[in-house]
Amino acid sequence: MSDSPALELRSIEKAYGAVMANRAVSLKVERQSIHALVGENGAGKSTLMKIAYGHVRADAGEIWIKGEHIARHSVSQAIARGVGMVHQHFMLVGTLTVVENVVLGQEPRRAGLLDLERAASEIRALSQRFGLDVDPGTRVEDLSVGQQQRVEIVKVLWRGCDVVILDEPTAVLTPAEVRDLFVVLRGLVKDGMTVVLITHKLDEVLAIATRVTVMRRGERVAEYEADGLTAEQIVHAMVGRPVQQHIDKQPVRAGAPMLEVRELHVTDARGCPALRGVDLPVRAGEILGIAGVEGNGQTELVEALVGLRAIDRGTVAISGKIVTGAPVAERYGAGLAHVPEDRHDRALVLEYSIQDNLILGQQRDFTGRFDVVDRGRVREHADKLIREFDIRPPDPGHLVRAMSGGNQQKLVVARELSRRAVAVLICAQPTRGVDIGAIEAIHRRMIEARDRGLAVLLLSAELSELRGLSDRLAVLYKGEIVATLEQDQLRADDALDTIGAMMTGAWKRDTASRGEEVRR
Amino acid sequence: MRRELLTIAIAMLLAVLAGSLLIWFVGKSPLEVYGLLLSRTWGTSNGFGEVLFKSTPLILTGLAVAVAFKVGLFNIGAEGQLAAGSFVTGLCGAALPASLPGPVAVVLCVLAGMLAGAAVGGLAGVLKVRYGAHEVINTIMLNFVVSAVTLWAGNAYFFVKYTVHTAAISSNAVLSPLGFTGSKANTSLLLAIALAGAVWYFFNRTRRGFEWRAVGHNPRAAENAGVRLGGVVIGAMAISGALAGAVGTNYVLGYKQYFERGMGTGTGVMGIAVALLGRNHPAGIVAAALLFGTLSHGSLVVAEEVPKETFQILQAVIILAVACGSVYLGRRARARGAHV
Numbered sequence: 001m002s003d004s005p006a007l008e009l010r011s012i013e014k015a016y017g018a019v020m021a022n023r024a025v026s027l028k029v030e031r032q033s034i035h036a037l038v039g040e041n042g043a044g045k046s047t048l049m050k051i052a053y054g055h056v057r058a059d060a061g062e063i064w065i066k067g068e069h070i071a072r073h074s075v076s077q078a079i080a081r082g083v084g085m086v087h088q089h090f091m092l093v094g095t096l097t098v099v100e101n102v103v104l105g106q107e108p109r110r111a112g113l114l115d116l117e118r119a120a121s122e123i124r125a126l127s128q129r130f131g132l133d134v135d136p137g138t139r140v141e142d143l144s145v146g147q148q149q150r151v152e153i154v155k156v157l158w159r160g161c162d163v164v165i166l167d168e169p170t171a172v173l174t175p176a177e178v179r180d181l182f183v184v185l186r187g188l189v190k191d192g193m194t195v196v197l198i199t200h201k202l203d204e205v206l207a208i209a210t211r212v213t214v215m216r217r218g219e220r221v222a223e224y225e226a227d228g229l230t231a232e233q234i235v236h237a238m239v240g241r242p243v244q245q246h247i248d249k250q251p252v253r254a255g256a257p258m259l260e261v262r263e264l265h266v267t268d269a270r271g272c273p274a275l276r277g278v279d280l281p282v283r284a285g286e287i288l289g290i291a292g293v294e295g296n297g298q299t300e301l302v303e304a305l306v307g308l309r310a311i312d313r314g315t316v317a318i319s320g321k322i323v324t325g326a327p328v329a330e331r332y333g334a335g336l337a338h339v340p341e342d343r344h345d346r347a348l349v350l351e352y353s354i355q356d357n358l359i360l361g362q363q364r365d366f367t368g369r370f371d372v373v374d375r376g377r378v379r380e381h382a383d384k385l386i387r388e389f390d391i392r393p394p395d396p397g398h399l400v401r402a403m404s405g406g407n408q409q410k411l412v413v414a415r416e417l418s419r420r421a422v423a424v425l426i427c428a429q430p431t432r433g434v435d436i437g438a439i440e441a442i443h444r445r446m447i448e449a450r451d452r453g454l455a456v457l458l459l460s461a462e463l464s465e466l467r468g469l470s471d472r473l474a475v476l477y478k479g480e481i482v483a484t485l486e487q488d489q490l491r492a493d494d495a496l497d498t499i500g501a502m503m504t505g506a507w508k509r510d511t512a513s514r515g516e517e518v519r520r
Numbered sequence: 521m522r523r524e525l526l527t528i529a530i531a532m533l534l535a536v537l538a539g540s541l542l543i544w545f546v547g548k549s550p551l552e553v554y555g556l557l558l559s560r561t562w563g564t565s566n567g568f569g570e571v572l573f574k575s576t577p578l579i580l581t582g583l584a585v586a587v588a589f590k591v592g593l594f595n596i597g598a599e600g601q602l603a604a605g606s607f608v609t610g611l612c613g614a615a616l617p618a619s620l621p622g623p624v625a626v627v628l629c630v631l632a633g634m635l636a637g638a639a640v641g642g643l644a645g646v647l648k649v650r651y652g653a654h655e656v657i658n659t660i661m662l663n664f665v666v667s668a669v670t671l672w673a674g675n676a677y678f679f680v681k682y683t684v685h686t687a688a689i690s691s692n693a694v695l696s697p698l699g700f701t702g703s704k705a706n707t708s709l710l711l712a713i714a715l716a717g718a719v720w721y722f723f724n725r726t727r728r729g730f731e732w733r734a735v736g737h738n739p740r741a742a743e744n745a746g747v748r749l750g751g752v753v754i755g756a757m758a759i760s761g762a763l764a765g766a767v768g769t770n771y772v773l774g775y776k777q778y779f780e781r782g783m784g785t786g787t788g789v790m791g792i793a794v795a796l797l798g799r800n801h802p803a804g805i806v807a808a809a810l811l812f813g814t815l816s817h818g819s820l821v822v823a824e825e826v827p828k829e830t831f832q833i834l835q836a837v838i839i840l841a842v843a844c845g846s847v848y849l850g851r852r853a854r855a856r857g858a859h860v
Contacts, residue, residue, distance in 0.1 A: 308743060329746030338744070346744040351737045360734065361745035367727045 004067030006031045006163045006194040007052060007083065012061035014047055014218075019402075021047040022058070023218040029163070029211075034185060034195045036209035036226075038202070039238055040435030042404030044218040045198045046088075049165050052196075053085040054078040065163075084156030085165040090148050094141035099123055101140055102155045119158070126157050130187045145294070146177035153184065164188065165196040170204055171433065174293055175463065175500055182208050200238075200435060202231045214238055239437055247468035249447045252487070254471070255284035258335070258455035259305070259424045264314035266297075266304045274300035276479040277314070282424065282455040287446065289470030290459045293503050297479040298459045299341060302428050305457075306338050307331050308346075319423045332361060335423030337416035339409075339430050341459070347412045348400050355382035355396035358415050365420065381418070389414040390441065406438030413442050417449060425449050428459045443469060463496050475502040524799055531841035539834040546826050553825050560821035561814050567821065569703020573775070575806075575813030576705075577602070577767040577784055579712040581791025582798055582805040583719050584641075584763035588655075589800050590723060591756040592736040597644060597659025598764040599788030600666035601637040605765025607670045609633035609772045610779025611678060613689025625693040630711065630769050637765015638758040640666055645757030649750040655757065663788075671781060685780035695774040706774030708766075715763060716802040732756060764788060793839045811838075 007029040014022040021044045029035045037045045050056040052063060054073040063070045065081040078084070092101050099120045108115045120136040127134040132150045140148060149169060156164050166185075170178045185195050185208060199205060205212055205226070212229060214222040214237040222237040261280040268274035274297045282288045292298055303309035305316055307328040315324045318334040326334075340346035348357050355378050359366045366381070368374040382396035389410050393403070400408060409430065416425065427446060431439040446469060450456050460466050466473055473485045483502050489495065540550035561567040581598040588595035595601075612632040616625050644658035671684075678686045698705040723729035734742040735752045743749055771783050794812060798804030812835060819831035 306744065327746070327748065328743065332746055340744060346740050349734045349737045349741050352734070356730070360741065363727050363730055363745070371727045372725050373727050373730055 003031075005029055005064070006033075006066060007196070008064040009048065009052060010062040010064070012048060012051055012063075013059045014044075014051060014056070015059055016402075020218045022051070022061075025061075025215070025218070025220050027213060027220065029194060029196055031194050032189055032192060033210045034189055034197060034208055036197045036199060036205045036212045037215065038198075038200055038205055038212060038234060039215035040200060040406065040437060042217075042406065042435065043215040043238070045215050046167055048215070049085065049167060049196065049198055052078070053083060053165060055085070079159055079161060082161045083163045083165070084159060084161030086149065086152040086156060086167065086169060088167045088169075088171060090152055092140045092148055092151060095139065097137055097139050098134055098143075098151050098154070099136035101151060102136070102158050106159065123154055123158060126154055130157070130184055130191070132184060144177075145172045146174070146180065149173070149181070150184070157188075162193045163196070164193060165198070167198045168200075168433075169197065170199065170201060172294075172461075174503070175496070176504075178204065202234050205234065206231060216240060235436060238435075247443055247447070249469075250451060252286050252450075252471040254286040255453065257281040258284045258319055259457060260315075260317040260320075261305070262315045262317075264301070264304060264316065265312040266300045266309060267312060268300055274479050275304065278476075278479070278481055280457075280474065280481070282457050284423070284453045284455050285450060286471040287450050287456040287458055287469050289466040289473040290457065290476050291463065291466050291473055291499050291503055292459075292476035294461060296476050296503075298428070298476060300479075301476070302338070302341065302426055302459065305331075305426060306336065329364075332419065335421055337419050337422045337425045339412050339416050339425070339427040341428035341432070343405075343408050343412055348408060350401040351399070353397045353399055354386070354391065354403070354411060355379060357400050357411060358382050358385055358396075358418075360415070362415070362419060385411075385414040385418055389445075404435070405433045406435040409434045410438055410441060413445055417445060422449075422454060424455045424457070426457045426459075429461060430458070431460075431462065431465060463499060467495060467499075473499065475499060477503060477505050527845040528797065528799075528842060531838060531845045534841045535834055535838040538837045539830065542830050542833060543826055546830070548826055553822055556822050556825060557814075557818040557831075561818050564701075566701040566703045567817065569698065569700025569705040570817045571810065571813045572698065572700070572705040572709050573703060573770070573813075574816045575809040576709045576712050576770045576774075577787040578790055578794050578809035578812055579709075579716060579806055580763050580767045580770075581787050582794030582809055583712075583716055583791075583802065584637075584760045585791045585795035586798070586800040586802070586805055587719060587763060588756055588760040589795060590736045591732045591752055592739065593645075593753065593756060593760075594656050595641065595644075595659055595757065595760045595764075596656050596792070597641065597662050597761075597788070598791045599785070600659070600663035601640045601761040601764035602767040602784050602788050603663075603670055604640045604666045605633035605637035605761075606768030606772050606783050607674070607686075607779050608636035608765075609768035610686045610689065613693040613772065614678075614687045614778070616690045616693060618690045618692060620690070620692055622692040625690065626695065626773065629689070629693050629773055630766060633768040633772075634762040634765045638762035641761020641764070642754055642758035644761075645754035648757075649753050655753075674779075674781060679781075680778075684782070685776070685778045688778050689772065693773055694777055695769070697774075704775050706770065708769040708774045711766065711769055713806065715766065716806055719763075720802040764791070793835070796839060797842050 005028045009025060009027045012022045012025045025048055037049065039045050047056060051058045054075045054077055063073050065083055070077055099116050102123055103119045108119050123134065123136040132154060134150050134154050140151060169181060173181060189195060197209065206229065209226045212224045212226055212234065213220060214234060216238060259282040261278055264275050264278040266275040278301065290298060300309055304311050307326060311324055315322055317323065318331060318336050321334045323331045323334055344350065349360060358381060359378055366374050366378050379396055385391065386394045386396065391410050391414060392407050413430065430442050446456060458466065458469055467490055470490060471487060473490055474481045475483045543550040543553045561571050581602065584598045585595055609629050609632055612629045616628065640662055644655050644662055647653045647658045648655045674684065674686065680687055695706040695708055698707060698709065723733055731742060731747045732752055734745065735747060735749060739749055767784055767787060772779055790812060794805055794808045798808035815831050815835050819828035
């Protein structure tokens with residue numbers, strides 16, 4: 001009994017409409033292993049694990065947990081048998097404390113009254129045992145994203161689960177937080193637990209997994225022992241062809257500044273200062289990267305540039321034209337293009353078709369007499385971009401909601417680059433939650449745009465992406481640009497650590513190397 | 521689309537069953553009563569005409585609610601907007617000189633009513649955009665304001681002595697009846713259907729309609745696409761109000777030939793049900809308005825058999841069944857794993 005796998009899936013089938021999300025997938029997760037499930041977006045990893053967790057019902061196939069066949073699977077069945085899941089988007093109530101969040105739905109009672117004290121001491125014990133550093137009394141909204149994730153892990157452990165499924169756990173973490181998480185996960189396994197990790201970041205897989213299963217287009221295409229495995233092998237299996245991981249680009253030939261930001265002051269939604277005197281020139285033909293831990297003013301910077309957020313002080317100029325107080329449409333007219341940080345939030349209307357989303361923001365350019373939309377031209381435009389950017393499915397009438405994340409993002413990039421007379425391209429998190437094939441395509445497009453003479457502003461949480469693409473890199477910390485690194489500094493071996501230190505404010509200005517912006 | 525039609529079919533079936541139960545409860549044969557209801561409405565020329573007369577304002581208020589809903593707004597104030605529209609239509613009709621050609625007089629009266637409705641609806645939009653007050657509150661409160669203002673202004677200046685109605689409109693503004701053996705159906709039905717077509721064309725063919733629908737689905741993406749949200753909110757509420765304001769055409773120009781206090785009460789609220797059942801689609805709204813028009817007139821023609829409240833209950837059951845059914849089916853579809 002005890003040597004049966006912690007989790008076993010046999011011939012799982014799942015279709016979403018005409019799309020097969022899982023096609024006869026079988027998977028064995030051995031006890032006390034860290035099993036990585038890798039694959040591009042839309043490969044079916046999340047679906048498979050949601051099926052294992054009882055969140056989604058499979059069309060066919062069997063689920064076995066610790067040698068027991070589960071006939072009618074549900075989330076409560078999974079938890080009762082010790083399988084827990086930490087979702088990519090946390091399920092926490094911000095205004096409640098850690099202990100309240102953990103017990104929510106399974107509140108311990110004593111004499112009919114809520115007994116939080118007992119739960120709190122249990123949480124403290126778990127936290128200590130696994131080095132989670134979680135204080136039961138803190139309110140969740142006061143925690144960093146990394147700490148919130150650990151609350152989710154505590155929640156799973158407190159419910160007595162010993163098989164923990166984590167869906168893209170590192171997507172929201174800084175490099176240091178990722179390292180901490182891995183320490184925690186190794187501790188769990190040492191203690192007899194089993195971890196399933198859904199990810200598409202290969203360095204992480206190689207760093208922590210003991211076994212690796214690769215999925216592609218709903219099928220299990222390969223499975224490896226992690227020992228001696230290389231990134232190239234995994235990528236090849238994921239994409240089905242060899243992929244160039246290195247970003248190639250010509251030396252920079254920067255021209256006149258196309259985007260000029262001077263002394264920009266902006267307040268955030270809560271009325272606190274979000275940007276405190278930001279100066280940024282972005283020149284034609286260069287990619288200026290912005291590094292920073294999320295929440296240091298990146299979102300507000302982009303919103304202020306696009307015209308979605310009021311500017312308190314300072315000026316913004318696009319192609320030499322001052323647009324500080326101008327409405328959104330006028331800025332696009334001045335030569336702006338914008339890939340928003342969250343495609344579902346600001347970039348797409350999910351209920352619209354591919355062709356309609358491809359003109360969103362340019363709808364005025366696609367009208368004929370009496371302001372009527374020229375359907376023929378919309379269709380032509382869509383056909384052209386779908387071909388040029390390899391957007392799938394290649395059907396202009398397809399609903400965007402039913403596309404994979406990578407193709408949705410390709411659509412947004414295609415649309416923005418198809419604008420008339422673009423001079424400035426703002427890309428915020430352009431490859432977040434996007435598969436490797438799409439990342440490659442999007443990076444290539446950005447470099448092409450730069451070589452065509454566009455001024456590109458890139459904001460990203462991926463340091464390797466910033467380092468690979470940027471010609472210069474500015475670090476944003478608490479609403480200020482604390483340093484700007486030039487090309488040779490970016491190439492230095494310890495560049496990632498330097499940037500990381502700057503991002504967390506651990507870096508002192510007076511010991512800065514050259515390139516720093518000295519102000520005030 | 522197929523799922524929605526199925527929802528509606530199931531809801532209607534449930535409602536008919538519930539209605540049968542009620543009819544049986546008062547001691548009548550459901551089959552017989554339903555049979556009478558159909559034969560006395562769609563079965564006779566006059567009955568059918570009355571159904572059309574009752575459906576006309578429902579088409580307009582249904583469209584009003586749907587237009588607001590398409591951009592993500594709830595217009596609960598069709599009631600007030602149609603009262604303002606009817607009042608102004610009546611005043612305009614009474615004030616016009618008899619020498620004016622008929623078509624000109626009619627167009628002026630209709631436009632005046634729609635403008636009045638647009639003003640009331642647009643004001644609710646302005647209050648939302650300028651001061652952040654929720655449109656549900658604004659429109660409900662404006663219902664009271666309009667009701668009080670028309671009563672006061674009517675009593676003080678416009679109502680014929682000892683009545684609560686205005687003076688008769690000039691005869692050249694009267695709409696011609698559609699026939700149907702003396703029924704009240706009149707040409708305002710054609711206006712309502714034309715407006716339904718216009719609403720469809722606007723949303724599905726024009727650039728502004730494209731933007732408005734985007735606002736309804738995802739206002740933040742629309743804003744990023746250069747759409748000014750405030751303008752859309754005010755514009756949509758104004759158009760919504762204008763559609764409700766056109767209701768006066770049916771009652772004032774097509775039937776009573778004057779404005780009377782309380783005219784059309786209830787059609788504004790029924791518009792919400794019509795829009796819901798018609799799935800905010802103009803063709804669906806016309807169909808739903810015909811259904812509710814049938815039930816409304818039907819309850820009168822079988823009144824000697826069963827109390828007319830029976831069919832009011834039936835209408836309510838249909839609405840509830842549709843509302844619950846669509847939520848339930850939507851949830852089922854998600855559980856089966858429609859992409860999110």
